[in-house]
Amino acid sequence: MWNLPGAPWLIAHKSMLPVNKPKLFTICGQDYVLWKNEKGEVSALDNVCPHLGAKLSDGWICNKTNTIACPYHGVEFDGEGRAIVSNEKISKPLAKKLEIIVQGNWIWTYANTEPRIPIPNAMEEIESEGFFAGVSGDFSIKAPLLYALEVNHDYNHAKATHRDLFKFKDIQIDSFFHEDYFSVVNVRQMREDNTFTEYLQNPLLLSYPKSIQAVAKNYFPSIVAFNTVTPFGNVCDVFVIYPESENKTHTFMLIYRPKSFGVFNLILDKFLINAGNDILKQDAHVIENLYPRFEPKMRLPNEQPWNWVRKLYFDWSNAV
Ligand code: FES
Ligand SMILES: [Fe+2]
Structure with a gap:
């Protein structure tokens, strides 16, 4: 099954819902409406x-009535989906409710399927170690969930897909650990030299080491928390995906910076969010433009995490 029934999906950070404004979202082929009231309570119903x-x-x-x-x-x-007609509440719910689980600022759902694995407790660790900087992306990709997982x-694509952003010349996986639906990848990314003009445009580059260490913590299938060690501390990009329909996948990124930089927070957050937008757009562009899949005629190094995620996906789908 393309939508992995029973999987927990992170569908939004509370900040993505404006107060008292309905937000349409689609998951596993169904449209729903989400809204948040002034107290920050979130409701979710079938959109029909x-x-x-x-x-x-x-x-x-x-x-007043929420x-x-x-x-x-x-x-x-x-x-609860109960209608109010002529000021009378009809006690039997008519609109179907979407079951959501709110974990602090993170909103999860099993898309009304029977839970098969628990909701990962990633949020506490991420929110206790970083300051929330904002959200990137939040758009649909015209590609199946499997391509977004892949x-x-x-760990090979950043050199090409994101070449203008990072200028990586080599990427090496130092370690790969996995257990059940969780994995950790330690990775070293070697950067090419920057040009004089690039340093002029972005003097921050001067402080960046030639080799950047990163740790990805992966919680199948919904999130990848990618921690990059920068000279200023850890920046955590949480890549989030969920299946909208068989050939459409939703993507957004929650960004956490290491600490408060006072008056520079706004500028830094904007920079991080823009970079996140670029990353997600570049990923989307490449997976939206793949030819139909065939048995690969060659392999690359660093494909262990790619194999791991594909195996979980196919094992899950076959078990349903
Ligand atoms: S269609 Fe919604 S109230 Fe009539
Ligand atoms: Fe990417």
Whole structure:
């Protein structure tokens, strides 16, 4: 099964939901509407209005009652899916609720399937070690989940796919550990020399070592937390994916910087978020433009994590 039923998916960081505004999102072929009230509580319903099928996400949130009003006839639904008609709440839920699990700022769901593995406890470690800088991406890729998993566990592609961003000339995996649905990759990335103009444009490059150490902690299938050791501390890019439909995958990145840099936070966060946007766009571009898959006629070094993630994907799909 392309959507790995029973897998936990991280679908949003709370900051991605504006207060009292419906947000449409699609997972495993189903449309849902999410909204967050002023207290930060999040509700999630099937996006199909049970009356005549209007898109609830085109409606509006009623602040006082914490309900969503349908854009067609204005019937309101609470977070349990109960309709309010002529000021009376119908006790039986009519709109289907999406079960979500809120872990601090992170919103997870099993997309209403029977849970098969627990939600990974990645958030605590990441949030305790870093300051949230913002979100990159948050768009759909026209490619199946498998291709997005592959690129997130591919330690050869940065040299080519992201060559203009990082100028890596060589990448080496120092260690690869895996157990069940979790893995850790220690990787060394060697950079090419920068040109004088590049240093002028971005003097920060001067402080960057020639070899950059990174540790990726992978929580199959939803997230890859990529920690890069910079001269200023660890920057953690959390790559998040979930399946929208058989041939569409959603992607976003949560970025954590090592500490507060006072007045420079805004500039630094913007820089990190822009870089994240570029990374995700470059990944999307390459996996959206692959020819139909065939048995690869050659192999590259560093493919152990790629093999690992593919095996988990196919074992899961075959077991369903
Ligand atoms: S279609 Fe939603 S209230 Fe009529
Ligand atoms: Fe990439």
